[in-house]
Amino acid sequence: MGNTRGDAAAFTSLLRDVEERLFDVLPDDTWVYPGHGADTTLGAERPHLTEWRERGW
Known part of the structure; x- marks a missing residue:
């Protein structure tokens, strides 16, 4: 995930x-x-998707 500089719409789009x-x-296993x-790996990061969405970055 990249820095969207606090732009919520840009973050939502990126995610x-x-x-x-x-x-x-x-x-x-990618x-x-x-x-x-x-x-x-994507498997290691997948559990964090909800966390990323909730915190907005």
């Missing part, structure tokens, strides 16, 4: 795109390489 294009179509932090 929706990430869910539709990555989480909804790729398996949990590796992702974020721009910061350690490499991870």
Whole structure:
């Protein structure tokens, strides 16, 4: 997820795109390489989707 500088509509759009294009179509064992932090898998990050949505970033 990228920085949307507090723009709630931009964050919602970005999260929706990430869910539709990555989480909804790729398996949990898909590796992702974020721009910061350690490499991870979609399966490791999937449980955080609700948290991201609730906090808005």
